[in-house]
Amino acid sequence: MTTRLAALAALALLATPALAQVPPAELGARYVPAPWWMREPIIASIGMVRTELPANRAQFGARFSAVERTSDAALAAAAAKVREIDAVLRSQGADRVRIATTFRTTPLYEQYKDKEGNLQTNDRADKIERYEVQASILLEVRDLAALESAYAAVVAARPQAIDPVRFNLEPDNAAKTFLQVEAVKDATRRARAAAEATGSRMGPVKVIDPTGRACRTDVLAGWPSYGRAEARTDVEYAAPPPPPPPAPQSIMVTGRRVAGEPAVQVSLQPPFEALEDDACVVFALLP
Known part of the structure; x- marks a missing residue:
């Protein structure tokens, strides 16, 4: 009798989930x-x-480049170009402006012309003439009140290139x-x-x-x-x-402006986005 009851209980346990999992349609x-x-x-x-x-976030990037005979020298030169602007922007606070910095090293090989006059690259390890290091900074502006001043500071640092500003909405x-x-x-x-x-x-x-x-x-x-x-x-x-803006700060990068050159002034208005x-x-x- 005990064995029979156990078997019936096992069958009931097996049948219950099967009934509960019947799909709504075949x-x-x-x-x-x-x-x-x-x-x-x-x-x-x-x-x-x-x-x-209105969009409440903005992103843009800038790139600095340095070419030297050794990779260490090129890296140091590129790092020096972004060190000052990096410190200036970080002084705004991570809650307002977030910065990511990356470096990329590219060897520059010896080049020559073949018999037909076409320029060729001798891409062998023993034919590296110089190294180019590109320092890239990516800015995420989380307080758009700081966008224009941050952009002006990057322009004043004279980067090799500046990417367009991209806006987005984070409700x-x-x-x-x-x-x-x-x-x-x-x-x-x-x-x-x-x-x-x-x-x-x-x-x-x-x-x-x-x-x-x-x-x-x-x-x-x-x-x-x-x-x-x-x-x-x-x-x-x-x-x-929005909370009141902080006291205005001068974030112009020093030592980069030509004498008599006016300070950089930009106007960047965030677009409206649908939600x-x-x-x-x-x-x-x-x-």
């Missing part, structure tokens, strides 16, 4: 079974909101929460308008899906469809005022 089936909240009249509404915020948690709440409100407004248009009444909430995926289950088509609609509602986000969010709210539909 591959190749014509239709997907409707979700539980569609067993009675419902109205599923997708809230889609959009707002525009804070307050902006994300605001958009999520507005998406739920938008879904409610759309559902109410649809119910009133049909002479029905909205019942209690059955599902709230902050991802919006629940409303994109295309039951009639057979499988979920996650295409994004474009009819979004514009909302205005009142961002909190979007969706939410799905399912209501019961009453006659």
